[in-house]
Structure formats: C-alpha cells, structure tokens
Amino acid sequence: MATMTSLSPTAAGLRGSADRLASAYPPLLIQSERIANAIVHGAHGRRRTGPGSDFWQYRPYSPGDSISRIDWRKTARAGKTLIRESEWAATNTVFVWASQTVGMDFRSELANVTKRERAAVLALTIATLAIRAGERVGVLGWPQAPGHTRLVLRRMAAWYSGEADESFMAQSLPPEVPLPRHASCVLIGDFLDPLDQLRTRFGNIADAGLRGHIVQVTDPAEETLPYHGRTEFIEMTTGEKLVTGRAETLRQDYIAAFARHRDGLRQLARQLGWTFAVHHTDQSPHPLLVALYSRLSQRNNTSALSRTG
C-alpha cells in the first residue's frame, strides 16, 4: 500500500541534505559549447576580449579608448601605446527543474523517501555545486532571473519545501517559458505523461537552444508492481479507481509497459541530443550525481542530431 507523505520536506532539511550530498563533490563547472552573453563575471573564457581577469591580448591604442587601460610597461618597451585586454570570462547558466506534481508524493514500502523529496534534493545539490563553481542557477518557471549567489539556493529550498505558488506545483511537465539560449537544464521528474506531450515540451526547450539532462525518478514499486490479490488502484490526481481481482497477474504486462515507456523517454532524449538517467528512490543518489556531474562538466561534441545551430 502506498503511503502519502502529507508533510513536505522542510527547507532546512532540504538544504541540509543537499549540503551533505554536495560535500562529496568538487564545485561543478558546467561546460557548454556556447555560453550566453551574460555580463556576469564567470569562469569560462570566451576567447575574445571582454571583462575578465585573464590576459588576452595587447592591442594598439586607438582614440576613444580609456586612458587607464594603457599598459605603460609594455608601451615603454614597445615604443607604441598598447592597451592590455583580458579575456571575456563569462558564466554558464543551468536551469534546474524538479517535478512537484501530486504523483511525485508517492512512496511505497520499498523506498524510504518520496520521489518529490529525492528530486528536490537532487536539484538542490546540482544547484549548490554549480553555485560553488560560480555558475548561474535558475529554476525553470521562476519569474526571477538565474542568480549565482547562495540566495538562489535558499529560494530553491523554500520553493521545493512547499512555500511556493500552487499553480506551479500542479504541473507534471516543465513549464513553457521563454528561455535564454545556450544554457543547460536538468529536468528531474517521473515523466509518466504520454510520450507525445513530453516530446512536444522537450522539443520546445531544445529549440530554445538549451541542452537538457533528463533524470527519471521512479519508486521501485512503480517499476515492479509488488501487489497481490484484490487491489484497487486509485489515480492520484483525479481519484479514478480501478479494481483488479488478482494484481499479480498484471505484473508481467505492467513491467513491459513501463519499460516501453522508459525506452521511449530514452529515445526521445537521444533524438534531442540530451542525456537520460534513471534513479530509483530506494537507492543512494550518489551514482546519479556522479553521472550527472560527469555529463554536465564534459565538453560535448556536436552530434548529428543536435538542433543547436
């Protein structure tokens, strides 16, 4: 029998779990081919001149440049007036989204946490790691712009612990919002909706130029259907009921259907050029974090199916 956790994880609890998880990892620098032209100073070198701290080039002085930028030492050596320019270091932006629907509140006897809590912890951990590295983090659907300070984490924690707008809670898919280009996003949820809807929504996100990483969080009971005998299944959002005489007879068919759905998800991700990972709530989040970490921080060569320009 599934138990609904009526109380959402507290913000402090979420921050604490996320900090504990994040303490095992170094700060996450998110790699991306293109980095958005953000003014905020980051760690990524843009290979052009711009605001930053690394030396880029010396160029001759042209009228209109600021006098304070002249490098007098080099000028004295070279004989002409030179301006020292530095590389444009910019930040990457990563958008995190953890599904907050009612269906995520499911926890069976086989697991210790609800899916929602696990998703929230994962999201917070990624955010923490990115912010430590100086990247900018935002939540898909937030009205505010992504931030690179720890204030973002506090807000995220408050958001996921339930002190947030109810309307956003009801959605099982990432919201349709205008998105900046050349960012990454991490989508954590159970993605049990029909594949068509998912395809549409993910496609929109990919069209915006984001590179996505999908994490499907499932409860082991959803995967194995461990019920016997006369069982009544109730839909979590609508309350629709379905009674079966012997639940164990459905098991094999259900497992096949669930695997099919997951395969569909995986294929969708591949088509979009995104990555796909599965996480079970009864397992430790570390393997997933390691995978996510490596995926987010590696340079990904353009694939043939990439939609980014």
Add this chain to the structure above:
Amino acid sequence: MSALLTGLAFTTPLALAGLLALPLIWWLLRFTPPRPQQVRFPPYRLLLDLISREEQPQHTPWWVLLMRLAMAAAVILGVAGPLLNASDVRDRTSDPLLIIADDGWASAPDWQMRQNLIRDLLTEAQRAGAPTAITGTTGSSDVRELKLADAATTQKAAAAMIPSALSPKRALLGPELVQAFGDTGNLRVLWLSNGVADTADGEFVNMLGRLGAGKARVEVLLPDSARIPTALRKPELEASKLQLSAERAEAGDTSTQQVTVRSLSGRVLAEAPLIFASGQTSATASIELPLELRNEASRIEIANARSAAGTYLFDDRWRRKSVAMLSGASQELEQPLLSPLYYVSRALQPSAEITEIASVDGIQAALKSGTSMMVLADIGVLGESNVAALYDWVDNGGVVIRFAGPRLAGGHDGLVPVELRSGGRSLGSALSWEQPQGLAPFAEKTPFAGLDTDTSIKVTRQVLAEPSATLPGLVWASLEDGTPLVTARAQGKGLIVLFHVTANADWSNLPLTGLFVEMLKRVADIAPAAGSLSDQPANSAAANASAATSSQGAFTPLRSLNGFGELTAPPASAAPVETDSFFKMQPTPDHPAGIYTRGGARHALNLDAAGDGLELLTGLPSSISVSNYERARPTDLSGWLFAAAITLFIADCLAMLYLTGAAARLTKRGVLASVSGICVAVLITAGSPPAHAQDTVSSQGLDAAEQFAMQSSLQTRIGYVLTGDMEVDATSRMGLEGLSRVLQQRTSIEPADPVAIDLQRDVIVFFPVIYWPVLATAQPPDDALLAKLSDYMKNGGTIFFDTRDDNASTASLTGSPSPSTIALRSILDRLDVPALEPVPDGHVLTRAFYLLQAFPGRWAGGQLWVEARTSGEASIQAAASDGVTSIIIGSNDYAAAWATDQAGNPQFPVSPGGEGQREHAWRTGVNVMMYALTGNYKADQVHVPALLERLGQ
C-alpha cells in the same frame, strides 16, 4: 444410504425452517465481495490498458460462496438437533409403557447397562407424557404396586431396584400382571430378560399375551448368551481338596474363568482355573486348600463375575476341627475293632483331623497345639496336672467328649458333666428283667435336634447319672425310659460331654450306626476351629451349646447376599428361619441367601443357581418381537455439525486472507514475529538460573540442624566433644585431623574433617566414634544428656574417653585417682555402662588393623579399658552393636600425640618413646577406628590361623 436416512430424526424439526433462509444468504453473499486493498498509484495510465483486458470480478468466488452456504446449513441443521438411529419403539408415543425387568442373579453383571436403558426409556416416555410402570420378576423388589404412574415416579422406583440373589419366579408375576394391566389399552410391554429360562416361562408368555386385552405390543430383549454369568455349585470336600463344578448357560467356545477362595477380609487364599471345553456347559475344578487356609476361607467366587450365582459362602461347618483322642485301654493292634477309638476315629475322620495321643503325658502337649476337641475314651482318672490343664483348656473354649467304660465306672475325676452313680446299669443281661433299650427321639433344644433315631440301636449297659434338679437341662440324649444317655455341661467357654456308653460296641451298638457319626459331627460342629481356641468368643462351644439349648432356635439373618455377590446388611423384609427348615431350604425373597446366625454359630444359606443346569430362554412365540440389548443409542449429530461449521468458518477466514493478499503480507510479518518470539525465548532461558532436580547441601532451604545433619552424615566424620577449654579443643581438633589424614593415607577409611560437638545442643547419632577429652572440671551430665548418651551407646556408637593424664604415675604417687579420673567416674556413674576391663590379650583391638600389644598416646603408661566380654550368651547390647564395645577409656592423651598441623608437623612431643611411640599412637588410633567401623569381623575365627602364624604362636 437409505438406512442412514431412515435412522435420522430431529429433536427440533421447526429449526429446519431456517434452511429457507439459505437462498437469501446466497443472494446477499453474492453482492458483497471481500474488501480489496487500496493503492494510490501514479503510473495509473499504464494500468488502464492492462486491466481493461482482464475481467473484473465483482462477485465473490463461487467456492467461497459454497463454503459459506455450507456453514450456514450446518449451523441450522445442528440447531435442529438431528439424532441417528432413533428406532420405532422409542417413537414418541404417549401409549402406556410397562417395563418388566428381570432382577435376579443373571442380571447383575450388566445391571448398569440395564439401568441406563430403563432411564432412556423413561426419559422418552416423560417427553411424550406416557404413563409407565416397572416391576421386577424375583419378587424381592420394593415395587409392590403394579399401576401406571408418571415417568418421574417410575424412574425413582427403577433407580432403587438392585439385583437380588434369587432366580426369577415369573410364574408368580404373571397373574398379578394380568390383574393389573389386563384391560389397559394400547399397552406397550418391554421385558428386559436375563436370558435364562424358567420352567414356568410358557405360562408367563401366555399371560403376557393376555395383557392389554390381548392387543399389547410385547417386546423381549435378550442378552448375549456369553454375558450370562456362570453358576457355581456346592463344592465337595475330599481330603484337603475342594472339588468345584460350575454351569454356564450356552455351550460355546472354550473359555477359562478363575475361581478364587477369599478370606473374610477379601484376601485371595487360593485360586484355580475353571475351564469350559468348547461345546460343554459344565466344568470342574479342584483347589488345594490346606487346613489353615480352609479355616480362614469365607467364600468362593468366580473372579470378575459380579453375580451371586458365582459365589458360595462358607460357614462354620467347613472349618475343620482337630481332634485328639486318648483311650484308657492299652493299644490293641491285633484287635482293632475292639479298640474304643476305632469307631470314633472312623466317625470323625472325614470332617476332622485326628490325633491319637499315646499316653496321658501327651495330653498337655496336645492341648497346647490347638486341638478343637478332646476325646477321652474310657479313662477313669487323669493326673492332677492333666485335669487342671484340661479344665483350663475347656474354660478357654475346648470341647471334651468322654466315653464311659469300666474304668470310668470304677472311679472318675471331676471332669464329667453330671454326678455319676457308682456302678452302672445293665439291661438285658442274664440277671436283669429289662430288655436292652433304644433311644428316645432327640429333644428340640439339643444339638442333636433333627436327627432321626435309629430303632435298631440298643443299649445294654451304661453308667447312670445322679439325679439332681439341674439334670434335665444337661441331657442331650436319653433312652426310651428317659435315662440320660448323653449329658453335657458348659464349663467356662467350653463344653464337657459324656456319653454314658462305651466308644466301642461293648455296651451298646450305637457306635456301629450312622447315628453315631452324625452325633459326633454335630458335637464337632460346636467345637471351635482348629488353633483358634479363645480367639473368637463368639465361636465358643459353650455359646454354641447354650444357643442349642436356648429357647430361640431360629436362625436370624446376619448378612445377606445381593445379586452382585456382595454381603450387605439384610433387607428389612428378611425374617428368621426355623431350625428344622433351614438346612433344606432355598433362598426366597423373605429369607435371602447369606449368613445366618444362631447363638454364636454361623450358617450360610447359599443360592444354588445351577440346579439342573442353565437353559437359555428360547421358544418365544412370534407375536413377541425379540431384540437384543446392543442396539445403539441414538447418536446426536448436532455436535458434529457444529464442529463442521466452525471448521468451515476457519477455512473461510483463511480463504479471505488468501484472496485479499494479506497472507503474503502476513508471512513477512510472520517471520518477524517468529524470529522475535525465538529471541524472547532464548533470552528467558539464558537469563534463568540453573535448575537442579534436588537441592544441594549448600542450598538455603535447610535450617541449621538439617544442615548439620547433612554434613555429618554424608561423609564419615569423627566427632570430638567441646570441653570449653580452647587449648584442649584445639588439640582435639588437630589430633583428629591428623588421625584422619593418617587414616586416609593408610586405610580405606576416608573421614572428612572432624566435627566439634556441643553435647547439649547437637545430635550425636551421626558419628561412629566420639572422642571425649575429660577435664578435671567436667560436669556430670544431666538427665537429657544421659538419655542422649545411652541412646547413642545402645545403638552402636562408641565413646572414646580420654582422661589425658598419665594415670599410672599419678596413682602411684598419691594412691588416689587423678581429678580427671574422678570426673570421668562421676560421668560414668550415671550412665548405664557395663563392666569394664583392660584390653585383654586376644581382644580385637589388638589386631583390628595393626598388631599391637600396647596402646600408647602422648604418654605410654596408661591402659585402655573396654567393655568386659561376658561369657556364655551375648548380652543384648553387645548383639546390637555387633560386639563392638560402646565405651573405650584411655588416659594417654591420644589427641596430643595425633596432633599435626597442615604441613604434617607434630605439635606435641611424646614421651618417653619419641617418634616411634607416636607411630604406635597412630596405629592405636587406626585400630580404634577400624574396630569401631568394621565391628567384630576381625574376631571371626577364619582369620585366626593367619593371625596365629603371624603372632608366632
């Protein structure tokens, strides 16, 4: 199957209407399926496709329905009270019921079964409201009124019936039944017969047919013929064997029964098997019954047959007498027929043990050996002592029969019942006018009452009795003209009888006739049993004789036999029996079988059930339906049905568990529960203290005295008396410890630590030897202590007194004994101490373990004193203690010589001999202990040759 259905009946058929509710139950159950478990499942959408393919059971599975219907049906049927094997006769009719129950000896073994059957019948009748009546067939029951009454009254009457030791007399019952029930309509008659036929059965059956105006329904229940008890006939006595014969009703297979002879207290004296050959209805057995057992025997019965027919009661007539005979004439072996004792012995031989006494000197010995009766044939004068002995014996209950003769006529001692005239009387001789006379008939009040006189008896000569006022009361038999022939007088508890003729045919031909035998038998009947003189005052000859001459000659019932063969108090209807009819009669309801008493004599009236043989009751007309007792009682099925309902309920619960999937969940929890249960059990057993079957000595449950007793007796210990002087006590302790060590090393005695004894407080019986160092300040013991000490000594203990001074030196200097010796004497004064002597040369103490000549201790001068050996017969005290002296007195301070510490270092010097003397002191101690523990076995002569050899003698 049809038989099963016809045998089925219901006590509450209306409850079967509940079965109409079954379809309703079915309809309800159909629409209440069991409750499923609820799961809120996010991937609901995925299930939608799957479940639509499978059927959705909204109803209960059919087998659950069936189980529940069966459960409801079982409960309803159970409430309806089904009974199996309810038969026709016990249909609930309100017709009147007459029960004729045979209550004779043949009904006794299965009487309980009959009672149960009657109770069932009457319960049914009560339920139906039918009037009932019950009657027995022997005429001995208290049910005299033959009329229909309600079942409760009849039940009381039936419960009060018990079988009697009589044969049923159905012929007498028949007319009474016809008179009472001849016109009763719709009568049902049930005859619970015992299976044994009577001569008048045909008539009885006719009478039954006339009951109820000829339309009564008669049914007879016959028992299995193997259950009819075996009937025992009167046993015959041949020499010392008892010959028995018995009859059984049906000649069937070989069967063996045990016949036992029991004493009054029920103890089995003898037994023999009674074997019926196959096809035979009679069997014989013989039991060897020596005289003493025959005197004790009170009944013969067939073992395990609770019936009066298998019981035969013994009375006084079976008890054999022992008779001693002495005749004044010399032994005439060449002419035995002239010997006076010949006829007497021939007369008494079948019924008594005859001892012929050789001479007058043997009278007293014969009297002492338990003779019942003494026959003195023609003895004139016995010696004074013999007469006195005979008087004493007669006073105690013996019977003396004297026969007259020339010597008696010449002069007699006083041992005669009446004064005799000197000279006799002769009839029919050459010089007399009278003819020899015959006997007059015997008077009613004598023991000879009932005997027929033989007209051929003629008396030619006799001695005469001196007429006196009391003479008529003392005459037992007389001649035709009234002259007494046999006179008798009670003396104390016994009897003196005088036959005024000789014991042989000299003076009359009475001894030649059978009457003589009968007369002597009657007198022997009166005599007490062999060896039982003066034990049973009720059985005394005087009492018997006085009863015989008293006015009450009737036999009154003392104990009566009931149908089970048990002797009980006589029923209220039992009446006394006149003497002359007693010996020929059969038991009747007014005179039941049992023990009757007349005066002090007991006579048994036995039921002779065998008669001419037992016949089975057969040949009943066809109008009477016959069945047997082994019909089954109706079995109540409701219990089974309820049990089935409960089983189905449990099965239903299990099925529900299975269907809702709770079983799988519970098994997981079940594992947890069982594991936790096992853990709890392990913890409990691990935490509990170890349990012993028997408490060890160190347990706290014993109090101080018990603990002292346990410690002192579980191992051999030497005790030493606490004198109060610490040094002396310490020396005693160390000395005895040292002695114990030496004993352990050298001998097989392994004493444990010595025990200090406080004489006032402790129990001293546990110690074989008590070492008592006597101080000069020792107080003489008080009475309690004296009793303790003398008990101890009498029961085999040994006290070793040690005055601890060197007696010889002190005594030689001052001439008076030392203070401790004086103290010792004061102790011994009040003890019961036998004579003492110094240990002599051949005493066992000198060779109990070591060969010793002297017994030194710390000093060497004193002597060891022991009990003096008494010559001739051993004293009782010595015998009780196996000849071991109960007191040893020394003065050489042995404890100091033995005293060593733990390391084995001696504590005190010995003088004058040094360590060699100490070694001798050890040996003395070892000898004393061995002597005390092994008794006198070393004094056995077996050892003497070896010892002599070693001693060099």
